Amino acid sequence: MDENKTADNEKENIIVCDNLVRIYKTDETEVMALQGLDLNVKAGELMAIIGKSGSGKSTLLNIIGGLEKPTVGSVLYEGRDISTFSEKEMIEYRRKNIGFVWQKSILNLMPYLNVMQNLMLYARFNGMKKKEAYDKALSLLERVGIENRKDSFPLELSGGEQQRAAIAMTLMSEPKILLADEPTGAVDEKTKDRIQELFRAINRELGITIIIVTHDLSLADKVDRVVMISDGKISTERVLKDEYKQKLDELNGYDFEELKKSGKDSHDEYQLLDKAGRIKLSEDMLDAAGIDTNRVKVSVVDKKIVISMDEE
Ligand code: ADP
Ligand code: MG
Numbered sequence: 001m002d003e004n005k006t007a008d009n010e011k012e013n014i015i016v017c018d019n020l021v022r023i024y025k026t027d028e029t030e031v032m033a034l035q036g037l038d039l040n041v042k043a044g045e046l047m048a049i050i051g052k053s054g055s056g057k058s059t060l061l062n063i064i065g066g067l068e069k070p071t072v073g074s075v076l077y078e079g080r081d082i083s084t085f086s087e088k089e090m091i092e093y094r095r096k097n098i099g100f101v102w103q104k105s106i107l108n109l110m111p112y113l114n115v116m117q118n119l120m121l122y123a124r125f126n127g128m129k130k131k132e133a134y135d136k137a138l139s140l141l142e143r144v145g146i147e148n149r150k151d152s153f154p155l156e157l158s159g160g161e162q163q164r165a166a167i168a169m170t171l172m173s174e175p176k177i178l179l180a181d182e183p184t185g186a187v188d189e190k191t192k193d194r195i196q197e198l199f200r201a202i203n204r205e206l207g208i209t210i211i212i213v214t215h216d217l218s219l220a221d222k223v224d225r226v227v228m229i230s231d232g233k234i235s236t237e238r239v240l241k242d243e244y245k246q247k248l249d250e251l252n253g254y255d256f257e258e259l260k261k262s263g264k265d266s267h268d269e270y271q272l273l274d275k276a277g278r279i280k281l282s283e284d285m286l287d288a289a290g291i292d293t294n295r296v297k298v299s300v301v302d303k304k305i306v307i308s309m310d311e312e
């Protein structure tokens with residue numbers, strides 16, 4: 001019976017990261033960008049991984065996307081360890097399943113081709129009929145709201161339009177997972193909101209799993225689940241409560257601030273217990289509890305675990 005349960009979990013999780021370690025070695029130094037990171041992502045989820053600069057976000061995304069290999073640990077895609085993929089399978093994996101959106105969205109686009117020509121490139125590489133590709137490209141440009149810019153060149157677009165074009169371009173291949181690295185890092189507040197809305201709409205309408213990594217805490221309100229990353233490990237996790245998720249969908253995301261004024265907290269917050277039974281406590285928590293030593297007493301009281309200082 002347990003075996004069935006495991007199989008179910010694997011089906012439900014499109015991505016499972018198990019004990020990922022990534023060490024960058026240079027002549028003088030060794031940086032441990034990921035330090036035993038565990039993360040499960042459900043198919044169809046819209047989630048964000050938030051952490052400070054240098055916490056390992058880009059490294060993690062590149063490993064999930066098959067651009068980089070972990071030093072230790074594994075990534076399962078639909079239950080298959082991607083490190084066992086042959087070179088050919090890896091190319092297929094990246095081409096068919098993964099879409100990348102970068103902060104510098106201009107990196108997704110060819111500067112000397114206009115927006116439509118950029119999207120049509122996909123047809124050329126994948127043997128799609130021109131007419132079919134054109135119709136698909138046009139409908140995607142409509143979907144992201146820049147069909148009126150189809151004849152413009154990337155450098156003629158605003159930051160927000162470039163980002164939309166990059167997203168449309170990525171969607172041409174109908175990826176299962178969209179990986180976005182600081183997608184709102186280079187745009188103003190209003191554009192940021194719109195792009196977040198777009199991610200939400202794509203997730204809901206097309207069922208694409210979306211993983212956004214960012215240092216921007218304000219993104220937390222706009223996704224279903226947030227995990228915090230620090231020092232190359234996941235620390236806490238916040239899950240948008242069902243009632244909010246529903247309202248957010250009904251409102252199409254707008255007016256979230258209004259929603260929050262109703263007073264209740266929008267998220268449930270969890271600490272993550274890793275497979276070895278370890279948990280990371282934040283400085284804030286330790287401060288609030290008045291714990292200032294590194295030796296603590298742990299006891300179980302009424303089915304609750306209590307961590308306290310030794311009083312003697
Ligand atoms: P983030 O995206 O959260 O800012 P990164 O994943 O880019 O973090 O980096 C995590 C850590 O790994 C940082 O200390 C960074 O300096 C280091 N790092 C990232 N890429 C390399 C690399 N190619 N060579 C050496 N160190 C690297
Ligand atoms: Mg980064």
